[in-house]
Amino acid sequence: MSARSWWLMISVGLGMLLNPLNSSMIAVAIPRLQHVFQLDFTVVSWIIFTFYIASAISNPLVGKASDLFGRKKIFLTGLIVALVASLLAPFSSSFGWLIVFRIVQSIGTSMMIAVGMAVIRIHIKEKQATALSVLTIFQSGAAAIGPFIGGVLIHWWDWPAIFFINIPFVLLSFLFCWRTIPTDEMPTSAAHSMSFRKWLDSIDALGILLFTTGLIPLLVGLLSIKPSEPVSFISVVAVLIGLTLLGVFVRHELKAESPFIPLRTLAKYPAITWVNVEFMIVNLLFYTLFFGIPSYLQTVRHVSEFHTGILMLSLGLCSLVASPLAGRWIDKSGPRPALFVAAILMTLGAVWIVTWNQTSPVISVCLALAVFGICNGLNSVGMQAALFRSSPKEIIGVVSGLFSTARNLGAILSSLLIGIVMGDNFSFGGFRLLGIILAGVALSLVFMNRRQQESGRLPES
Structure with missing residues (x-):
């Protein structure tokens, strides 16, 4: 395998490790965030699954977008989005704003997860299994040491440090990827002439909307249920709304030409x-x-x-x-x-x-x-x-x-x-x-x- 291929793997790997790193560092930050923002455990747990909801929705959306706009552009854009979120999250004036920046961070890091594998598969022709295993090591290693890094950072500098730690990885990955990822070929004429509405149909925007609007009230309703208290009417309504929308989502997916x-x-x-x-x-x-x-x-x-x-x-x-x-x-x-x-x-x-x-x-x-x-x-x-x-x-x-x-x-x-x-x-x-x-x-x-x-x-x- 050539030196250029190794540099490409390292460049992409530095970007792809950000998603598992940030999803694992937060594990040791929950009690600290609960204390800082004076919230109960149920509310603080939203910082965990909003990250995964955003990632679950972003992955297929970004994968299809990369076919239209180019993988290099999407990967570099993801790095910029992750950088902005990492810079702004530590200055959140409330827990709500912190959730917003975590969602933005999830979208940015998911853009690299969705596109990174495709970049390696397309531009490394030999020993692809080795190349993919290297990326797996980047992701698995980041998830493995995430709680340790998070614990050290919070112990010495407090919770904002788990966002600032992303900055050197983002900058290094951006610099290397700018130089090592080959420029994408021009999109096909069909893709280039695709209207915005046609593109929304191709990514199943309605399916994504139904999935999101169904999942969120369902989760809100279930999380508001507490073992020690009677179930409230609002909780029941939220669960029913969520299940209804998810039912509509299933029906839509069975009919959609390009389902989410x-x-x-x-x-x-x-x-x-x-x-x-x-x-x-x-x-x-x-x-x-x-x-x-x-x-x-x-x-x-x-x-x-x-x-x-x-x-x-x-x-x-x-x-x-x-x-x-x-x-x-x-x-x-x-x-x-x-x-x-x-x-x-x-x-x-x-x-x-x-x-x-x-x-x-x-x-x-x-x-x-x-x-x-x-x-x-x-x-x-x-x-x-x-x-x-x-x-x-x-x-x-x-x-x-x-x-x-x-x-x-x-x-x-x-x-x-x-x-x-x-x-x-x-x-x-x-x-x-x-x-x-x-x-x-x-x-x-x-x-x-x-x-x-x-x-x-x-x-x-």
Whole structure:
């Protein structure tokens, strides 16, 4: 592989790591933001899933826009948007403005995620698997060390530092990408002459609008439900409005020529549907713990942000170590054995969390984090392998987009679950209840994987 190809991978990787870095650093900032803005836990949790909602919506939109306007332009624009958000977020006068800048940051960083892989696939002709694995290391590494970096920054400089840290990455990536990403070819005459309305139809703007306007009231209604209080009329209305709009969204997607989420494709290939559902559940489990354990350590155990980041590092490092080992295992035995073992480990880890108390030794927390890190490595590689084995080559692009959406939906559901269980304040009792719920969900994954392995629904070779 040429030196120019390596520089292209590094340039793109520096931009692509911003999305997982910012989605993971926030995990250790929740208690601090709750204290600074004097808000209850339910309200503060919006900073988590608004990021994932914006990312879930932006990915397919940006992917289609890059075909029309050029990938280099979209990638560089994403860097500029991320830079503006990182500069303005630390000066937010209220939590509402901080949410706005987080959404802008999510859109900007998602532009690089959506386009980066395409840039590498198009402009690196040899050893593409190696090139894609390098980008995966950038993203996985950023997610792995995000809580550690966030903990250190908040400990020494307070929460605005988790936004300022993006600036050197953005500037380096912009400088390198400006020089290394080849200029896109002129769009085809059909794309160049496409009207704005035609472009809106091609990206399914109505579908995106229905999905967004349905998801937000549904989440607002569910988050306003508190275990200790009766359900309010407004909450019920919000949930019903959300479900109604999502029902209209499903009906629209079944008729749309270029749907935001291709439901007909999912119906035609049930194995793809199953992998995406399973991946969403896996991410629900992972992100519930990823965001829940730092809050448990800081709120219940009164561990500092700095030491919380150090403890969370064991999860990320074990995930990085497990990923290449999982790849070798899956190449030999197929994805199902690895996914089955991961489900068992997640069940044992969740049960282990239920046994914790306010004085459980730190080594117990580290072991649980290590177990979940190994599970994340097995699941990340195993799920992708299962997806590719069950997907026809001609729709692999659409399937990859759905896979990313499933991850984001899992993260959104995890934030929703934490908010509903915890209510206004993060408590030890609520955290133990989360562990019980997750143990049940993980146990169901054990049976699901076992059943699929026996039925051969997903081919192993």
